[in-house]
Amino acid sequence: MQIINKLNMNLNNSDIQKIKSLAKDEQSFNEILSIIDNNRTREINDFIHRVATNSNYFFLELQIFKGDEHIISYSPNVEVICGISAEELQTDEKKLTSLIIEEDIIKVKKIFAEAKNAEEDSNFEVTFRLKKPDGNLIWLKKNLTVHVSENSKQLFAIYTNITDFINREEALMKIKESYRAKNAAKDKFISIVSHDLRAPFTSLLGFSEILLKENDISSDDSREYLEYIYEAAKNELQLINDLLDWSRLQSGKINLNISRTNLYHIVSLATSVLTGNAIRKNISVKLDIPESIYVFADERLLGQAVKNLLSNAIKFTPPGKNIYISAGKFNENTVEVVVKDEGRGIPEEHQDKIFKIDEKFSLEGTEGEKGSGLGLTLVKEIVEKHGGNIWFYSKENEGTEFHFTIPEAHTSVLVVEDDLSSRKLICDILKDNIKECEIIEAENGYEALTKMEKEIPALIVTDHEMPLMNGFQFVEAAKKRVQSDILPVVIVSGKLNDEIKNKYESLGVNEIIEKPVLPQAFGSTVKEMLK
Template sequence: MEPRLSKRSAALAAGALVLLCALFILGRPGSTADHDHYRTQLRQLRVATSELEQDVLRQRVGMAQLHGSSDRDFEALAARARQLRSAPGFLPAEGMRSLNASLDTYLRVLDGSRAILAAAREKEQQLAALREAYPGVVAATAAALPQGAPRAHVEAMDVDVLLASRAPGEASGARVEDSLARLARAREQQPLPAPALAALDTLEARTRELMALQRATDASFQALLDHGATGEAERLITTYLQLQEQSQSRAERTRIVLFGVCLLLVVYVLVVLVRLARASAALGELNRELEARVAERTQALSAASAEARASDARKAAILEASPDGIVVLDESGRVAEFNPAAVSHFRLPSARAVGADFLSLALPATLPASQREAVHAALLQENGAARLESPCLRADGDVFPAELTFARVHADGPPRTTVFVRDLTERKAVERMKNEFISTVSHELRTPLTSIRGSLGLLENGIVGELPSQALDMVRIARTNTERLIRLINDILDLEKMESGMLELKLQPQTAQDLVEATLAGVQGMAETAHVTLRSDVEGAPQVKGDRDRLIQVLTNLVSNAIKFSPQGASVVVAAGFTADGRVRFSVTDQGSGIPEEKLPRLFGRFQQLDASDTRSKGGTGLGLAISQAIVEQHGGRIDVSSPPGQGATFHFTLEALRVAAPGATAVLPTDESRHNVLIVTADADLSTLLRGLLSHEGYRVVRAATLTEAVQAVEHALPDALVVDMQMPDGPVLDWVRRLREQPRTRELPVLALAGRSYAGAKDAGTALLVDWLPTPVDETRLLKTLRYAMRQPGQARVLVVDDDATTRRVLCAQFERLGALCIEAADGESAVALARDTPPDLIVLDVGLPRLDGFEVVDILRQGKGRATPLIVFTGRELSRTDQRQLTLGITRHLTKARASEEELVASVRELLNGLLARRDAAAEPRKALP
C-alpha cells in the first residue's frame, strides 16, 4: 500500500500547484486596454466640454465659433457622458457607484450651463432691441426739451449709454449713473414744462432698464464661466484615476493572499497524506476487529429480537387489559386497531370497527355541529394531546358520556392517532349524586335556617312585645350567628357551583356608578359601626356587562374586608374608571397596616386567614376573596392586590367596557296571550300598536276597535274585562256611548279607562263618574298597568298567597306581610296553591319551588294558562335557579330571591313594591270601583 499512497501524494501535490497557478492568474489586474480606452474617452469629454465653453465666450465677444454651442452640441456632449457609464469591469461596485455619481454631477452641471446660456442669449436679444430703440428715445426727449443744460445732458447721455453697452463694466455703469445724476440736478435748476418732464422720466426709465438688462446678461455669462462643466470633467477624470489605482492595489494584495493560501493548502495536503499512510496499516487491523464485533452483535440482535417479541406480547396484554378504550386511527381517520375495552364501550366487534370512519362510528347523529367540529379539530391536532368530553354512540343505539383523548403518534411510516375513550357514566352518576346532595343541603338546611333567622328577626323587632335587654341580646346573638352560618353555607355552595361550572351569570349592562353606590349603601352601617369613612371616586361614566348581584357581592367582600382592617377614623376609597387600554378598573383602597409580601400568594385561597391573632378576631370564613376571584374570572377579569409595607392595601380588578348599542333596538315581545281581554277603542294606529305591545307583554289579550260602531259590536259579541277608550274618536261622542254602557246591567260594572289629551282636572268635569280613571296622553305606561290591575281585581284588602311546604317558613313570612297590612293566604302544596289562586285571585304570590304534588314550575305553568298570568310573583326558594329556570318561573312582574341570600329587608321591600299601593287601601274597597254608579 505504501507505493500507491506515495503516488496519490504526488498527484495531490501536483493538483495543489495547478490550483495555485490558477488562483494566481485569476488574481491578475484587469486588461490595460480597457483602462486606456476609458481614460481616452474621459479626456475627449473634457476637451469637448472646454471647446464648447470657448465657443460660448467667442460668441460673447463677437468672434466666430469653431465648433458650435447650440442645444444640439450640448445634447451630443451629454450623450457622450452617458456612454461613459459602462466602466471597465475591474472596478468594484462601490467604485462604479462613485464614478456614476461623478457622471451624474457632470450631467447636472452641463444641463445648468445650457439653461444659463439660453437665458443669457434671450437677455442679449432683449438688450439688442433696447439698444436699437434707445437713440430714438434720446432724440425724442431732446426734441421735447428747450435749449439749456438738460438738453445738453440728454445728448451726452446717449454717448455714455452707448459706451457702457459696448464696454460693460463697473466704470461704465458708474458713468451712466453720473449722467443720470447730472440730468436730475439740471431738472431741478431749470423749470420745464410737463411734456418735457414726462419725456425725461421715460428716458430715465429706459436708461435704467437697459443698464439692468446689461448687468443681468453679464451676470449670466459670468455664472456660466464660474460654474462651467469643464471643472466637473476634470474631477471625473481624477475620480476614475483614483479608483483605477485603488483597484490595482487591491488586486496586488489579493494575489499575495492567494499565494499564501495555496502554500498552506499544499502543506496541509502533504500532512494529511502522511497521516493517511500511517493509518492505512491500522485500518487492516480494525477491519479484522470489526468482523469479530459484527459476529458478536449478530448474536446480540438475535437475543434482542426475542426480547422485543416478549415486550410486544406484554404490550398487547396491557392493551387488552386496559379499562379505557384504545382506538388507533390511520392518517385518514379510519380505525386501524380496536382494543377489547373499546369493543365493550361501543358494543361493536373489532372486525366491524376496523376500517370504519371513527367520527361516524363514535359520534351520534344528534350531536350539535359545534361539538362535532370540536372533536374533529382535536383529531387533527398535530402537537400534544387534546382532551374533551363528548357523547358517544354505542352499536345498539345507546348514547354514553365519554372523555376522548387524542394523541398524534409520529413513528416510522405515516402518522397515526391514538384515541383513549373513557366511559364517564359512573362519574356522571357520582356528579348527579353530588348535585342532589348539594340540592338537599340547599333546601333542607338553608330553609330551616331562613325560618330561624326570620323568627329571630321578628322577636328582635318586638312582634311578641318588648323583650328584656338580656333576652334581646341573646336573640340578637342567635340571629347574627344564624346569618353567619347561612353565609358560610352560601359561600361553600357558591364555590362548588363555580368549580363545577354551574354558576350562571345574568349578564346585563351595568354602570360603574350604580355598582359602587349600591355597594356603599349596603356596607354603610358596618362602616359607621367601625368609625370608618367610605368614599367613592368614579371617573367618567364607565359601563360593563355583568351580573349586578355578583359584582356587588365582589365589591362588598372587598369593601367589608377593607373596613375590618382599617383603623378608626380612616377612610376606604372605592374607585372606578377607564384604563389606558379601554377597560374598566374597579379598586378598593384602605389605610390599614397592609399585607406582608410573603403572604400575598395564599391570599385568595380557601379558608385562608393571614394572621390568627388578628383576622380571627375580625370574623369571616376565609372564602370571600376566593369567591370574589372566581366571580371576576367568570366575567373575564382577575383580582390583583398591591400593598406597599405599612401603607394599606388596594384590591383591584378590570372588566371589558360595554359598548353602548345603537338607539332604537327593542326587545321582542312575547306572543302568548292570557284570558284577560282588553278592548282598545282608538282610531290612532300608532297608539293602538303601543298599547297592544304593552298589554300583550303583561299577559292581556288585546282586541282593537277602530270606530265606535266596531266597539259596540265587540262589546255585544263578547264582554271584555276592561275598556281602554281614546276620547278623540271621529265618529261620535265617546262619553255618550260610555254613559249608555253604564245604563245596561250587563256592562254596568265594566271598567273603562279614558285616554285624553287634556289634564285630569279638565276631564273630570266631562263625566268622571262614568269612568274608572282618566289617563293623559302620551300614555304613562306604569299608571296604565297599575290602573288596569286595580280595576280588574276583587275589592278588599291586599291579598298575598304564600306557598311553601315548610309551616315555620309560612308563619314567619305571613307575620312579616301582615305587619305591612296584607291579608295572607297559605298553601302547603302546589295543588292547594292553584285552587286558592283560582278561587280567590291574589294580588301577589310568594312561591317556593320545591313543593309536593305539583312543584313550583308546574304551578306557574298552570297559572299562566288562566287569568293568573299577570299576577305579580316572588319566587322565594332555597334552590339556586338557572336562567332557564327563571324564565320558566315568571308570571306578571316577577322577582327571584334566594332564601339564604336575600335579607328580610329585601323581601319586604319587594312585597311592598309589587303590591304597588294596595297596602294603603287595607280593608277598604278598591277606589276605582267606588267611582262606578
C-alpha cells in the first residue's frame, strides 16, 4: 500500500498551519485544500487506469465522498474479471453488489458501512463470492483503504480474483480428507484381518491338542478333527495369500507384466484349476468366449481375478445349477467379461460392502464353504490396475453376475524398415496371410516408438540396420516402453552373423529371418506367432 500512501499526499498539522497562514481567509483555505484533493483524485484515477488495465487477477475501485457528491471509478479490466464493464458499474452503483452471493452480501455491506463511517484512515478486508452474468462463480478478496481529509473521504479498493487459489485449496482438502478416510479404512481393515488371522488357530490348536492328548479317540473322530484342522489351515493360507497379493498391488511392489494374451486361454486355465470343486457340487461351468479375443493383461493376475470370481460363484451356487463365463466387445478398445451364477445371490444389506476393505465380510457357501473375505477386493484391485472397471448385479435366490472390463489387444503388426520396397513386400505378405490385421508402418526406430505410444502392437517386424537407431537399440527400447519381456519380435535383415543372432536371442527375440524374405515361410511364421 506504499503507492497508495504516496498518492494520498497526507497533510500533517504543520502543513495545514502553513497553508492557513498563506490563505487570505477561510474560503481561500478551503479552495486550496479542494485543489489538493482534486489533484490527488486525478492521480489515483490515473493510477487505477494505468496499473490494472491488462491484469486478469485484480481490478481497482475508487470511491470519493465530498459533501453530497459521490464519485466512483473502476479500472477497465473489471469486465475481464466480473463480466461487467466499468461504465455499467459507474452508472449503476448497486450493479456489482447485486452479483454477490446472498450468503456473503451481509458481510460485504457491513465492511463498506464501517469504511464509509470511518473518521480516520483505516484498512478493511473481506472475502466473498460473486456470480458473473454468464453464471460462473468466482471468489474475490477486497482490500479496502480509507483516507479521511477535511473536505472528503476516499475509499480505495483492490479486488483480487482468488478463485484458482480457493479451488486448489478445496482440492487439497479433498485429497487430505480422502487420505484420512483411506487411513481410517485401513486401520479398520487391519483390525478385522488381525481377528481373522487369529481365529483359525482356535481350531488348529484345539483339535491338535485333543489328538495329541487323547488316546482313546475313534478313527472316525480323529478323521473329523483332522478335517477341521485341514480346513482351518487351508482358509488361513488363502487369507494370507490374498492379503499379501492385495498389499503388494496397493504398494506397487507387484509390477504388471502386460502382454498381448488370449482371453480364452486365461479363462479356461483358471476354470480348469477349479473344475474339481465344481464337479463335487455337480455344478456345470459353461464358457462362451471367442478364441479370437486378445487382451492386454498380466496373464497371472488376470487369471487370479477370474479364479476368485469363479470360486465365489461355485461357493454360493447350489448343486445341479450352472455358472456361465462369457466375454465380448464392450466398446472399441475394451472387452467385457461376465461371470454369472444361479446361486443364492448377495443379500441387499451386504451389497454396499462388496469391494470395501473396511467392510470385509465373508458368508458361508451353500455347503458350508468358507472364504477369506478378501477375494473380491483383490479382484477389484487387479481390474483397476489394468485400467478396467468392475461392477455387479445380484438378486437373492436368483443369482449374481460380475462384470469387468479389460483393454482389448487388436491384431496389429508394426513393420519397421527404412527401405521402402522391402517394407512394402513385408506389408503385402502380412495382408495376404493374416485376416483383419492392422499394419502400422515406420521408417525408423524413433518413429516406431512414437507410434507405440498410441497402440501396443501384437507383433513387431523390424530390420537390423536402420538410421538413427539400430535393431538392438529399438528392441530394448520397445520392451521397456511396453514394460514386458514377452513382446513378440521378428528380425528381418540381410546382414546377420552369429554374434548378431546371439545378441538378439539374449534380448528375447522370437524369430530371426535373413533376406531375401520367402513369402510362404514368412507368412507361416507370423501366423504362428500371432496365435
